[in-house]
Amino acid sequence: MMYQIRDLHLSLPDMTRKPILGHAPQMNILKGLSFDIPKGAVLGIVGGSGSGKSTLGRAMVRLLEPTAGQIMFDGKDISHASEDELRPLRKRFQMIFQDPMSSLNPRRRVGGIIAGPLRLHGVDVSGKVDEALEMVGLPRHFATRYPHELSGGQRQRVGIARAIALRPDFILADEIVSGLDVSSQAQVLNLLEELVRDLGLTLAFISHDLSVIRRLCSRVIVLRNGEIVEATETVKLFDTPQADYTKELLQAIPLPDPGQTWT
Amino acid sequence: MRDARADVRRPVGLRLWLSGGWLSLLTLAAIFAPLIAPQDPLAQDLFLGRLPPFWESGTEPGFYLGTDSLGRDVLSRILYGARLALIVALVAGTLTCLIGATLGLIAGYYRGWPDRIISRFVDIWMAFPPVLFSILLIAVLGPGLVSIIIAIVIIDWTRFARVIRAEAISQGAMDYVASAQVAGRTKFGTMLAEILPNVLPTIVALLTLEMGIAVIIEAILSFVNLSISTDSPTWGGMISEGRISVHQAWWVLVFPLITLFLTVLSFSQLGEGLKDRFDPVLR
Ligand SMILES: Nc1ncnc2c1ncn2[C@@H]1O[C@H](COP(=O)(O)OP(=O)(O)OP(=O)(O)O)[C@@H](O)[C@H]1O
Ligand SMILES: [Mg+2]
Secondary structure, eight states: OOEEEEEEEEEEEOGGGOOSSSOOOEEEEEEEEEEEEOTTOEEEEEEOTTSSHHHHHHHHTTSSOOSEEEEEETTEEOTTOOHHHHHHHHTTEEEEOSOHHHHSOTTSOHHHHHHHHHHHTTOOOTTHHHHHHHHTTOOGGGGGSOGGGSOHHHHHHHHHHHHHHTOOSEEEEESTTTTSOHHHHHHHHHHHHHHHHHHTOEEEEEOSOHHHHHHHOSEEEEEETTEEEEEEEHHHHHHSOOSHHHHHHHHTSOOSSTTOOOO | OOOGGGGOOOOOOHHHHHHHHHHHHHHHHHHTHHHHOSSOTTOOOGGGTTOOOTTSSSOOTTOTTOBOTTOOBHHHHHHHHHHHHHHHHHHHHHHHHHHHHHHHHHHHHHOHHHHHHHHHHHHHHHTSOHHHHHHHHHHHHOSSHHHHHHHHHHHHHHHHHHHHHHHHHHHHTSHHHHHHHHTTOOHHHHIIIIIHHHHHHHHHHHHHHHHHHHHHHHHHHHHTTOSSOTTSOOHHHHHHHHHHTTTTOTHHHHHHHHHHHHHHHHHHHHHHHHHHHHOSSOO
């Protein structure tokens, strides 16, 4: 198993309700999630806005520390590991962010952005940047560009290149196509599909868009208000949705023909 | 795949050329003042008092911008005064920037208790009226170059701290910081390698502005006779002396004033010019 997540709870201080003196009340965002991600699987995580998808993702790559419960990565409990303990593991799980305008340092060149994680882990950089650019379908000379000199789709490819350059075992992709137009969306998804196949990646793909999940993922968990309302295979989810919330989400997908249904 | 965005070449700004040119000229003049100054800036000669600048009648050769009431050469005094002005600008500006920017960066990036301590400290500091504070300080330390520099640093470091803190907070919320953490960069390493390059343009802009302000503060303190002793020429001191005899000898006041104005203006424009030229992100 790549990930085993057991009864994961996470609360954050709610600053909007903080009294002038004293501590802000805790807001429970994740309320006891349990699921597994087998090696080589592509797991979809769906849910409406504010359902806690990003929070779950950030907890999985330990940008956030869970309040209770367990996160096991490849058999190791990383729920409360310190940053120093995590460092050797960090090169095995990577993240691709939703907004590349924010996740790519605007004052670094693309080459430096991709090489950064490699250098940190003492990997020999030579050739790796070109290789990563090639894998995501960008020409080599893009290495000398700054992020603002790229289009949205190209930027997102740089984010992907940075994540795969280290050859991680696991990648978390948080809404990585929602900022793109339909054709770049399709390109980025194709690319991701290819990479998963070629590199043997395990992938967790966060999205609020079920049609995207349907293409890419073998299993899906549906999140609502920090709880899993349904966890099943993608095919079953589309054929026989169990939870009412899933049915709502399915109905929200625009269909090419108004009379047509998914089943 | 290829588009022209990366090919946009930025013109070398006129702003940068003019301000950089004037400041380079001034720096050279200050360094080589003993070689190029036509007269001894301190030499008094009452027979040569209030000579007008070279284009008017009744001048003496070698006194290009005239003399003051004690017969001291205005041009030579401006050149020597540049030494002091530039030392104050450079040393006080750099120290203010280092102290203020470092504290601001730490407070804004680390937040938590370092932020609480530093921010509280800045608030208390700013409650003192700064000019009064510096006059008091010089009264205690005695006038002199070091006192001026200390006074400027003490007054102005809070400006850096506040601005850089705010900037670091907004940069710290960007995903590239989270991304560096996912990549395994240490918190301190992220501050230096990721945050600092992004607040650097602001730091440079504030620094050059501060250098201009330092020149003004030095001039004001000389003007009220709290600066260096009267035997080293300062622009502020010259302006203060020139004011008295402005109706008989306007040049004693006007030339140092123009020099001061151009210098302060150049410092403030230098920051903008550098940003236009060297910051990869156009805003
Ligand atoms: N730093 C924070 N402090 C307090 N509350 C937060 C914080 N980050 C997120 N939340 C809250 O946690 C809940 C879940 O947020 P999260 O970003 O995980 O949602 P999401 O499912 O990713 O939504 P979206 O699809 O809009 O990205 C929201 O109600 C949000 O307001
Ligand atoms: Mg989100």
